[in-house]
Amino acid sequence: MKSVKDESKYGxxxxGFILARSFTLSAFALFVDTLRxxxxxxxKSGRxxxxxxxxxxTRHLITSSCGVQVAPTSDFIDPREFHYIVVVGGLLKPDITIDNQTSEYIRKAAGQKIPLIGICTGTFILARLGLMKTHQTCVSWLHYQVYREQFPDNPVRSDRLFNxxxxxxxxxxGSSAADMAAFLVRRHISIDAERNALEVLQIERARSGLDIQPRKPLAIQCQDSxxxxxxxTMESHIENVVPTxxxxxxxGLSRRQLERxxxxxxxxxxGAIYTRIRMERAKHLVLQTQAPLIEIAIEVGFGSASHFARLFRRVFGQSPTELRRAHA
Known part of the structure; x- marks a missing residue:
């Protein structure tokens, strides 16, 4: 297989796309349309x-999370026919999202050193196959805790768009699928090709892998990326508090620079903002669950229920028990 270092020379x-059951249609569509x-x-849409x-x-239709179905266009041909194989996930369901033959094909591609890309929860599929243990994984903030629970030894972050x-x-x-596709286009085709795709898609600019996910914990407003x-990171590490x-x-900052x-x-x-985030999470658990207070205290990073209750009262003006009773 020829190198893709200079794609303009080699065509x-x-x-290759692999779509899981209940895959996210928007992520797949944005990725493939950027290529198109x-x-x-x-x-003109010529290939x-x-x-x-x-x-x-099989050639059976694959149903997306929104119900729209997509038909495969090819059987599992030699993975070396592709420069990348992209696995598009979607809803995190307890049932199997790909069959055994698909799993073996992905493993075969990995064995042949074909780069694999997980889109949305496609990273979960790659991780279940043991293919992300030594690779930094980028997931949505929405799925971060689940990923950590299922794959505690895998490196993961939820602040970046792609990696x-x-x-x-x-x-x-989501929309970051277009950003990642644009990154590949720029790397392997040209900046002009990337610009053409984004302009037709009405995307002002491609965000880089260093851009931050558009998530504002507790609607906290700030401009600095x-x-x-x-x-x-604070919101993703409620139980195990990360030192300042x-x-x-x-x-890339010192403690003093971050504090400033x-x-x-x-x-x-x-520290004050971190405490606020943890207390808001605790408030949600108090109101939305019947979990004992000691369990809630532990989940938001406190070893003592009494310490947790005192801080809760200081922040919200009433104890967790009083708040739960008032909203029963």
Whole structure:
């Protein structure tokens, strides 16, 4: 298989798609349409600079999470026919989302060193196959806790839009699927092809893998992208509180620099904001569950129910028991 270092020399960028049951239609459509529009001029849709197939163990229709069905366009041909194989996930259901033949095909592709990309919860599929253990995985903030619970030894983050770590890629899903596809187009075809695709899609610019997911914990407003990343990390680590030094290091700052940024933009220290996020999570659990207070205290990072209750009263003006009783 020829190198794709310079795709203009060796023909079309070739991508194989594997769609899980209940896959996210928007993520798949944005990814494949970015390839389509980058492959030709304007919106002619010729497969000149890129080509793709939806792969399947059968030709049965695959139903997306919204009910729209897509038919595979190819059987499982040699993985070396593709430069990337993209696995598109969707709803996290307890039942199997791909069959055994599909699993074996993905493993075969990995064995042949074909880069694999998980879109949306497609990363869960790759992780279940043991293919993400040594690769940094990017998931949506919505799925971060579930991923950590299912794959506690796998490195994961929920603040970035997408990531390409050696032979594995991962993408939070939604509109960021277009960003990741644009990244591949720019790398393997050209900047002009990327620009053409984005302009036709009415996307002003492609976001990079360093851009932050558009998530505002507790609707906290801030402009600095590093603060947004720290806030998402705080929200993702409620039980195991991350030290301020580590939060700062994760965005390339010293502790003092991070504290200065927090005071400038939010008029509060990182610790105070972290406590607020944890207490809001506790309030949600008090109102929406019947869990014992000690369990809630542990879930939001407190070893003592009494300490938790005192802080809760200080923040909300009443104890967890009083709040739960008032809203019963």
């Amino acid at each position: 079309a960028l070739k991508v 529009l980058a492959s030709d001029e304007a919106d 000149v600079l890129a080509d793709w197939h939806v792969l399947g163990s 390409l770590d050696r032979s594995r890629g991962s993408c939070a899903g 590093r603060l947004k990343a720290v806030l998402i 030094e580590d939060l700062a290091a994760s965005v 940024l927090f005071m400038e933009e939010m008029k509060a220290s990182p």
